[in-house]
Amino acid sequence: MAQLTDDCFAFSGPLLPVADMERLIAERVQPVTGTEAVPLNAARGRVLADAVIAPIDLPPFDNSAVDGYAVRHHDLDSKAETRLAVSGRLTAGSAAAVPVTAAQAIRIFTGAPMPVGADTVFMQEDVQLDGQTVIVPPGLKAGANRRRAGEDVAKGSVVLPSGRRLAAQDVALAAAVGLTKLTMRRRVKVALFSTGDEIVEPGSPRPAAALYDANRYLLAGMLDRLGAAVTDLGILKDNPAELAAAISAAARDHDLVLTSGGVSTGEADHVRDAIQQIGRLVFWRVAIKPGRPVAMGVVPGASAGTGAAFVGLPGNPAAVFVTFVKVVRPLLLRLAGASPEPLTALPVKLAFAYKKKTGRREYVRVALRRSPDGSIEAVKHPQEGAGVITSLTETDGLAELAEDTTAFEPGATVGFLSYETLMG
Numbered sequence: 001m002a003q004l005t006d007d008c009f010a011f012s013g014p015l016l017p018v019a020d021m022e023r024l025i026a027e028r029v030q031p032v033t034g035t036e037a038v039p040l041n042a043a044r045g046r047v048l049a050d051a052v053i054a055p056i057d058l059p060p061f062d063n064s065a066v067d068g069y070a071v072r073h074h075d076l077d078s079k080a081e082t083r084l085a086v087s088g089r090l091t092a093g094s095a096a097a098v099p100v101t102a103a104q105a106i107r108i109f110t111g112a113p114m115p116v117g118a119d120t121v122f123m124q125e126d127v128q129l130d131g132q133t134v135i136v137p138p139g140l141k142a143g144a145n146r147r148r149a150g151e152d153v154a155k156g157s158v159v160l161p162s163g164r165r166l167a168a169q170d171v172a173l174a175a176a177v178g179l180t181k182l183t184m185r186r187r188v189k190v191a192l193f194s195t196g197d198e199i200v201e202p203g204s205p206r207p208a209a210a211l212y213d214a215n216r217y218l219l220a221g222m223l224d225r226l227g228a229a230v231t232d233l234g235i236l237k238d239n240p241a242e243l244a245a246a247i248s249a250a251a252r253d254h255d256l257v258l259t260s261g262g263v264s265t266g267e268a269d270h271v272r273d274a275i276q277q278i279g280r281l282v283f284w285r286v287a288i289k290p291g292r293p294v295a296m297g298v299v300p301g302a303s304a305g306t307g308a309a310f311v312g313l314p315g316n317p318a319a320v321f322v323t324f325v326k327v328v329r330p331l332l333l334r335l336a337g338a339s340p341e342p343l344t345a346l347p348v349k350l351a352f353a354y355k356k357k358t359g360r361r362e363y364v365r366v367a368l369r370r371s372p373d374g375s376i377e378a379v380k381h382p383q384e385g386a387g388v389i390t391s392l393t394e395t396d397g398l399a400e401l402a403e404d405t406t407a408f409e410p411g412a413t414v415g416f417l418s419y420e421t422l423m424g
Helices: 018-028 168-176 215-225 240-251 271-278 317-335
Strands: 035-039 068-071 082-090 104-108 120-123 128-130 133-136 158-160 181-185 189-195 229-236 256-260 280-283 295-300 307-313 346-350 361-370 376-380 397-401 413-418
Touching (some): 018 317, 068 082, 068 133, 189 215, 189 240, 215 229, 215 256, 215 317, 229 240, 240 256, 240 271, 240 307, 256 317, 271 280, 271 295, 271 307, 307 317, 317 361, 361 413
Parallel strands (some): 082 104, 189 229, 346 376
Antiparallel strands (some): 035 181, 068 120, 082 133, 280 295, 295 307, 361 376, 361 397, 397 413
8 A cells, every 4th residue: 555654744734735735745655566567558547667668779770751762862963853763662561672773763662661772762742753764853951751760769768767657659659669568556546435415326316405426426537547446435424433434444455545525614524533533634725726625634554654645525526626636636646656747737818807815726617719819718617616517518627826816807818727638
C-alpha cells in the first residue's frame, strides 16, 4: 500500500490555498512501490518505472520521405535542368542493392531504402519523364527528402523517461523501436464509495426524497482515465460506525480511499468524524469554489508504519468534478510515480461579468464560442449550482479565476481548462 505516514502533510490553518495543497502533495507523498512487465497493448495510461532505451536507430536505415527519384546531388547542374537515366526501381521493403552511378536516377517510393550513392530525392510531381530518362529542375538542396538513419531516435538514447504516463503516441514509439513489453509501476489501488441516506443505486427503487448516485460513476470514469485500479464499494449510509469500519477496511488493501458526500459541517455529515476516529485528518477545507468542503487524511494500513491516503469529496456533482481534478488528480499521479503534469490554462476572453470573494480560486463552467471579432470567448452556464450536472455536459471546460481578483468584466482574459485536459 501507499507508504504514507501521519505527518506526511502539514497544515494548521482553516482554509488551505490550492497552490499550497498542490505543493504539499508534490513534496510529501511518495509513489507506491512495485513494478510489473506490461505488454504494449495494455501500457497506455500506465506510468513507466524504468526509462526506455532505444535498442536500434529510428529509422534504422536511410530512406526516402517521398515518392520520386533518388539521385547523386553532385551530378546535378546547379543552374539548368539535368537529364538522368532511370536505372532501377525501389519500393518500401526492398533492398537497395543497385547503386546509383554517374548521370543516373532510381525510381523510389516513400519508405524505401536509399540506394547506395544516392543522397537526394526529387518529388515525382517536380520532374518530367522522357522515355527511360527523367529531367529534374535546378535548385534542390543536397539531402532533400532523405530521412537519415537515427534522425528520429539514435540507438542507445532515452526515448521515454521514467515517470512518463504513456499516451498512445508513446506506446507507438516503443513499438517503433521493436519493444513488446515495458516495465511499469503497478497501478494505484483506489477504493471508491458514495455516502448518504438519500443516495440510491440507479435501477433500484427510488424513494420520493432520494437521488440516484451519479458521483460514483463520474469518479470511476475519471479514475480509469488516469490509470487507477478501482474497487467499487457502492453506497454507504450516514452511520458513523459503519463509515469508520468501511474506510478502515478499505485502507488495508488500497492506496487511496475516495468518497463523496458527508464532509461538510452538517449533523448528518459523518465522514470527517470517521476519519478523525480511525486516522488523521490533514485538512477538510480548501480555498476553492465549488468544493470548499474537501477532506484529506491518512488512514492506517495493514501493517505498522503504513497507511492509505483518504480524500472525501463534496456531494454535489459539479463540486465533485472540480475537487477531483484539483485535489485527487495531483495526489493520484504522485502516488502513481508519474512525473509532474501541470495543467496549462489557455487564455480566453470572458463574455460575462463576474464577482467573487478574495482569497479563493473559483472555477466557472463555461462554453466556448466565436465572438464577432473572431476571437474565442467563454460563456457562463446559466445555472451555477454545484448540483447541476448539465452544467458539466453543456459546457467545454472551466474558467479559472485567480484568488487575488474579485471582479471580472466582459472582455477580461482568464485561463481556460478544457474537460479533455482535466480528465487526463
